Structures are given as C-alpha cells and as structure tokens.
Amino acid sequence: MQAPRDSVTAVPPLGSPRAQVSIILPVHNAECWLDDCLRSVLHQDFEGTMELSVFNDASKDKSMTVIEKWKVKLEDSGILVVIGGHDSPSPRGVGYSKNQAIAQSSGAYLCFLDADDVMMPQRVRLQQEAAAQHPRSIIGCQVRRDPPDSTERYTHWINQLSADQLLTQGVPEDLLFFQEHLRRGGRVVRVERRLLLYRYHPGAASLSVLEGTIWTLRVRFLEERVLPHWAAFTIWNAGKQGRRLYRSLEAANRQKVVAFCDVDERKIKKGFYCYEDAQERPKPRVPILHFRAAQPPFIICVKLDLTGGAFEDNLRSLHLQEGRDFFHFS
Numbered sequence: 628m629q630a631p632r633d634s635v636t637a638v639p640p641l642g643s644p645r646a647q648v649s650i651i652l653p654v655h656n657a658e659c660w661l662d663d664c665l666r667s668v669l670h671q672d673f674e675g676t677m678e679l680s681v682f683n684d685a686s687k688d689k690s691m692t693v694i695e696k697w698k699v700k701l702e703d704s705g706i707l708v709v710i711g712g713h714d715s716p717s718p719r720g721v722g723y724s725k726n727q728a729i730a731q732s733s734g735a736y737l738c739f740l741d742a743d744d745v746m747m748p749q750r751v752r753l754q755q756e757a758a759a760q761h762p763r764s765i766i767g768c769q770v771r772r773d774p775p776d777s778t779e780r781y782t783h784w785i786n787q788l789s790a791d792q793l794l795t796q797g798v799p800e801d802l803l804f805f806q807e808h809l810r811r812g813g814r815v816v817r818v819e820r821r822l823l824l825y826r827y828h829p830g831a832a833s834l835s836v837l838e839g840t841i842w843t844l845r846v847r848f849l850e851e852r853v854l855p856h857w858a859a860f861t862i863w864n865a866g867k868q869g870r871r872l873y874r875s876l877e878a879a880n881r882q883k884v885v886a887f888c889d890v891d892e893r894k895i896k897k898g899f900y901c902y903e904d905a906q907e908r909p910k911p912r913v914p915i916l917h918f919r920a921a922q923p924p925f926i927i928c929v930k931l932d933l934t935g936g937a938f939e940d941n942l943r944s945l946h947l948q949e950g951r952d953f954f955h956f957s
Contacts, residue, residue: 649734683712
C-alpha cells in the first residue's frame with residue numbers, strides 16, 4: 628500500500644527517532660533522474676534533522692552507483708542515508724518498495740518522494756510545519772509538471788481541488804493508502820505552494836495502473852462512504868460515463884438512482900435509459916431529465932474544465948452544498 632508521493636505523514640513514535648523527517652525514496656531503474664532528485668534533497672532549507680531512506684527495487688541500471696555517490700554528499704551535510712533493496716530478477720513494485728523504505732526509516736514524519744521527481748527547497752519545511760499543525764493528516768501540496776504542457780488538465784485539477792474535494796478525489800495511484808487513511812479518521816491538508824516537480828514520461832509508475840482498477844476502487848469507495856447516507860440520488864450525465872457508473876453500482880445502489888440528468892437535448896428527448904443487461908425483470912428504465920428538473924443529491928460524472936465553464940455555471944446556479952447535495956465522480 629503506497630502513500631501519495633506529494634505527501635508528508637506523521638507516524639507513531641517507536642522510541643527516539645534519529646530524524647525528524649524521513650524522506651522515503653523507492654528506486655527502480657532511475658539512473659537518469661536521480662541526480663536531480665537527490666540534489667533537491669540536499670538543497671532543502673529544513674533546519675531540523677532529516678534522513679533519506681532509499682529502497683532499491685531490483686534496478687538493473689547504474690542507480691546504485693548514483694545513490695552511493697550522493698550518500699557521501701548528503702551525509703557530509705548532515706542528512707543520514709539508509710539504503711536497502713533486493714536484486715531479484717523482477718521488481719516487486721512501488722508500494723512494496725515504499726513499505727520497505729518506511730520499515731527501515733526512523734523519522735517522526737515521512738516525506739514521500741519518487742525518484743523521477745524534484746522537490747522545491749521549501750518542501751520539507753513547509754509540509755512538516757503543516758503536519759505539526761494538523762495531526763492525523765496527510766499533507767499534500769501543489770505541483771508543477773515537466774514537460775510543462777504534459778497532462779495540463781490533470782495538473783490544473785490537482786492544484787485546484789477544494790478542501791472537500793481533497794477528501795473525495797485522491798490521486799488515483801495512491802487510492803488504497805488514501806482510502807484506508809480516511810477510514811481510520813484521518814484528514815487531508817494541502818500546502819498552497821508548488822513544492823514538487825512531477826515528471827511525465829512513458830516509464831512513470833503511475834501509467835502502469837490499469838484504468839479499470841482505478842474505476843473499481845473509486846466506485847467501491849463511493850458506495851462505502853457516500854451512498855449509505857442517501858436514500859435516492861440522481862446521476863448528472865446521461866452519457867457514456869454516467870451510464871457506466873450506473874452499471875458499476877451494486878444492485879441495491881442502482882435501485883436508488885431515480886434519474887439521470889443532462890443539458891443535451893438529444894439525450895433528454897430519449898426519455899429514459901434502459902439497462903439491457905440487468906438481471907431484474909422488468910429491466911430498469913431510468914428517466915433522463917434536464918438538470919433543472921432533477922432533484923439532488925447528485926453524483927456528478929462530468930469532467931471538469933471541458934465545457935468552457937458552462938457546467939460549473941449550471942452547478943453554481945442550483946446553490947448546492949458539496950458533500951450534502953452533490954459528490955464529484957469525474
């Protein structure tokens with residue numbers, strides 16, 4: 628189970644820590660990124676004690692050579708370096724490597740860093756300060772992308788999430804950790820500064836997560852955390868994504884769907900959506916309404932920033948309260 632890579636998290640004390648903050652760094656064939664990554668560790672302006680905990684996940688390139696070079700520089704500057712790893716034929720994955728790096732670390736706070744990312748000099752200091760002020764919280768931050776125009780919409784989305792949306796729209800690759808944190812009563816706080824540079828490239832670990840896996844995890848979390856509190860609801864989007872969500876729900880939750888709503892007159896004129904693969908007889912026929920004729924609460928399956936602001940204007944016109952009257956699933 629892996630933690631969000633832009634986060635700082637407090638850990639329960641196990642005796643006297645050797646460091647205030649342990650930077651958790653999983654590594655797999657990251658030779659070309661490590662110089663920039665480790666230089667950013669060296670240049671942190673945090674004045675407390677830091678530790679770098681590296682776990683090498685069966686790298687076959689010269690990652691360990693780079694790490695050993697930087698170990699000398701980091702320890703000369705007062706940053707303790709702990710190195711673990713394995714040389715099995717195959718890597719065991721980012722989640723496994725993070726857990727191993729955590730197990731060998733000693734810090735009171737954990738700061739997660741991927742080998743292809745770069746920290747701004749203020750990152751550890753600002754996130755550790757926020758973590759101290761907000762116990763039991765994952766501390767995130769805003770990010771930059773490299774190249775700057777890669778995944779532009781995703782970068783805008785992650786940097787603009789509201790406080791409520793931080794609780795419901797976790798970064799996909801970190802969903803298991805994120806959801807378990809919330810189940811245990813944890814909170815999420817974001818430092819409103821761009822403290823981390825995310826690199827986008829074909830070998831990024833996040834690209835290996837199957838879209839279907841992400842979808843299933845999000846649906847199950849929706850059913851666990853939101854739908855038990857609603858006796859009935861409307862799915863906002865009568866198109867492909869809305870119908871997919873409807874079909875993905877457990878039967879008891881599908882029965883709570885009283886309507887789809889949309890602004891597309893062509894969809895509205897169809898009058899209803901029939902779930903042809905349903906086991907029920909007769910097959911469910913769910914009305915399709917204009918959004919102004921529909922009743923909250925809504926599960927919103929409209930991708931943000933793709934309508935030139937029209938969707939956001941429509942939503943604001945209804946004067947709804949997020950969390951009580953609607954939940955974003957987009």
